[in-house]
Amino acid sequence: MALNYVEVNTDLCKACRVCVETCPKHCLELGSEINALGYQAVRFDSTECTACGLCFYVCPEPGVLTVIKGVDS
Numbered sequence: 001m002a003l004n005y006v007e008v009n010t011d012l013c014k015a016c017r018v019c020v021e022t023c024p025k026h027c028l029e030l031g032s033e034i035n036a037l038g039y040q041a042v043r044f045d046s047t048e049c050t051a052c053g054l055c056f057y058v059c060p061e062p063g064v065l066t067v068i069k070g071v072d073s
C-alpha cells in the first residue's frame with residue numbers, strides 16, 4: 001500500500017505548532033533546523049498519515065503544507 005505523506009515547504013513555516021497540535025496521528029513535529037525566517041520549522045515523520053488534510057486547513061501560512069495521498073501503482 002502506498003503511504004500518504006505531507007510535503008513541508010520549510011522556509012515558509014513560522015513554527016506556530018497549530019498543525020502539530022491538530023494532527024490526530026501525531027505525524028508532525030518541530031524539527032531541529034532553523035529556516036530562512038529564523039523559525040524551527042515543522043517536519044513530517046510518520047507512516048500513519050491518513051491524508052485527512054486537517055494540517056493543511058489549519059496552517060495559517062499559505063503554501064507550507066501539501067498533503068500527498070499515496071496511490072497504489
Ligand code: SF4
Pocket residue numbers: 006022023024025026027028048049050051052053054055056067
Ligand atoms: S493529513 Fe491528517 S493525518 Fe496526515 S499529517 Fe496532516 S493532519 Fe496528520
Ligand code: SF4
Pocket residue numbers: 012013014015016017018019020042058059060061064065
Ligand atoms: S501550522 Fe503551518 S506555520 Fe504553523 S507550524 Fe504548522 S506548518 Fe508551520
